[in-house]
Amino acid sequence: MFRHLREDIACILERDPAARNGFEVLTCYPGLHALFLHRLAHALWIWRLFWLARWMSHWGRFLTGIEIHPGAVLGRRVFIDHGFGVVIGETAEVGDDCTIYQGVTLGGTSLNGGKRHPTLERDVVVGAGAKILGPFTVGAGARIGSNAVVVRAVPAGATAVGIPARVLHDESDKRREAHAARMGFSAYALGQSLDDPLAIALHSLIDHAAEQGEQIEQILAALDKLGARPSEASHGHGFDARKLNELLDG
Numbered sequence: 001m002f003r004h005l006r007e008d009i010a011c012i013l014e015r016d017p018a019a020r021n022g023f024e025v026l027t028c029y030p031g032l033h034a035l036f037l038h039r040l041a042h043a044l045w046i047w048r049l050f051w052l053a054r055w056m057s058h059w060g061r062f063l064t065g066i067e068i069h070p071g072a073v074l075g076r077r078v079f080i081d082h083g084f085g086v087v088i089g090e091t092a093e094v095g096d097d098c099t100i101y102q103g104v105t106l107g108g109t110s111l112n113g114g115k116r117h118p119t120l121e122r123d124v125v126v127g128a129g130a131k132i133l134g135p136f137t138v139g140a141g142a143r144i145g146s147n148a149v150v151v152r153a154v155p156a157g158a159t160a161v162g163i164p165a166r167v168l169h170d171e172s173d174k175r176r177e178a179h180a181a182r183m184g185f186s187a188y189a190l191g192q193s194l195d196d197p198l199a200i201a202l203h204s205l206i207d208h209a210a211e212q213g214e215q216i217e218q219i220l221a222a223l224d225k226l227g228a229r230p231s232e233a234s235h236g237h238g239f240d241a242r243k244l245n246e247l248l249d250g
């Protein structure tokens, strides 16, 4: 318990430029107090002392303004900064090294029992006021913009903003756009919505075509080295992106 406290203090000193020293962090950071009380409450919950666990969690909320259900599973070095108004639901899981700002809700959208709150993998940052609602996963290293409302999974390393949250371009998007541009085809003209089945299908097709293109280039380079590159005539017809565009427009 106290080893965890020491590493919690160290991680706050590391992540909050306003934190001056360990004593200040120990005495003036409600996020730290909430985590300490949550660990006690969670232990009581595991020992099936449910009322006592809820009562402990209630005191945590009373003292810090941060409500963490005793059933929630929080990893190590989680930093709840400022923290007022944070609500973390019963079946939520928060991975190691996550940072959560004030006003964040890790909530559910269903009244049924079972897993109904989100899972944050390690190193996720959730901006002030963001709501993450539902039993999906926010991938490792993802960043959720302040006041975003996230209602579906966010890939690892991505940044999601807005209501409902949309994923800003990540590395795979940039690669895909570069491949698509080489083929004279604008992937983003079709919309980036993670919901749109047409956009998803076309993104997969572009990825597949680009992957095959790269493989063919590698094969041709190898044949070149062997002095056995086939003549231009035997290449057949390549991918005609313009035709695809025309078909879609029509």
Ligand SMILES: CC(C)(COP(=O)(O)OP(=O)(O)OC[C@H]1O[C@@H](n2cnc3c(N)ncnc32)[C@H](O)[C@@H]1OP(=O)(O)O)[C@@H](O)C(=O)NCCC(=O)NCCS
Residues within 6 Å of the ligand: 082, 101, 126, 127, 128, 143, 144, 145, 146, 147, 148, 159, 160, 161, 162, 168
């Ligand atoms: C989401 C976030 C991590 C993005 O940071 P970033 O990668 O540096 O992104 P940028 O600032 O370059 O913005 C990228 C785009 O997202 C938009 N954007 C950024 N944050 C946004 C937000 N919270 N809501 C809606 N749109 C947002 C920007 O306007 C920009 O749009 P554009 O490309 O159309 O111009 C950051 O803006 C954020 O919200 N961090 C949380 C900080 C916080 O809560 N601090 C509390 C301290 S008490």
